[in-house]
Amino acid sequence: MSDAREGSNQSLSQQHIFTDIDEKWMKLALSAASRAAVEGEVPVGAVIVKHNSLIAQASNSPIEFSDPTAHAEIIAIRKAAEKMKNYRLPETTLYVTLEPCVMCIGAIIHARIERLVFGANDPKTGAVCSLYTIGSDSRLNHTLNINGGLLAEQCAQLLKDFFKQKRMSKKIAKKEIM
Numbered sequence: 625m626s627d628a629r630e631g632s633n634q635s636l637s638q639q640h641i642f643t644d645i646d647e648k649w650m651k652l653a654l655s656a657a658s659r660a661a662v663e664g665e666v667p668v669g670a671v672i673v674k675h676n677s678l679i680a681q682a683s684n685s686p687i688e689f690s691d692p693t694a695h696a697e698i699i700a701i702r703k704a705a706e707k708m709k710n711y712r713l714p715e716t717t718l719y720v721t722l723e724p725c726v727m728c729i730g731a732i733i734h735a736r737i738e739r740l741v742f743g744a745n746d747p748k749t750g751a752v753c754s755l756y757t758i759g760s761d762s763r764l765n766h767t768l769n770i771n772g773g774l775l776a777e778q779c780a781q782l783l784k785d786f787f788k789q790k791r792m793s794k795k796i797a798k799k800e801i802m
């Protein structure tokens with residue numbers, strides 16, 4: 625996971641495809657991301673929705689759980705599968721504030737999630753459109769509907785503020801040692 629840039633041009637041109645309902649759920653994902661930042665985790669949040677009902681929400685928590693797989697998407701998928709008592713999550717939409725990484729897009733496909741909506745692009749580890757295009761690889765036997773760029777600026781800003789704060793506290797710590 626890494627510093628996110630502004631939403632891409634592609635994202636901007638897709639803005640019209642989003643509804644108020646999409647925005648409502650992404651805002652909930654954003655609040656989950658903010659909670660991660662408070663805990664000192666990279667601020668990424670995810671929610672899973674079925675027929676406009678909330679199934680699961682999660683914040684990125686690898687440090688808290690000492691678990692490199694504890695990305696927001698993975699935790700949300702685990703919670704949703706438990707709740708739905710199903711290892712597949714048909715007819716669901718996963719909203720996440722940052723473009724998923726290789727691991728998460730893999731899990732999203734395994735879960736048979738119907739639609740993925742993400743906020744900011746992740747040029748460093750994004751596996752949906754930035755670094756790889758796994759979500760739309762036609763060799764896979766699951767078709768995932770993907771819409772990127774929803775509230776991209778807010779999602780990216782949260783990450784930028786987090787890393788800026790981190791750099792600042794590192795500088796302060798250095799000065800204190802000297």
Ligand code: ZN
Nearest residue numbers: 695724725728
């Ligand atoms: Zn991930």
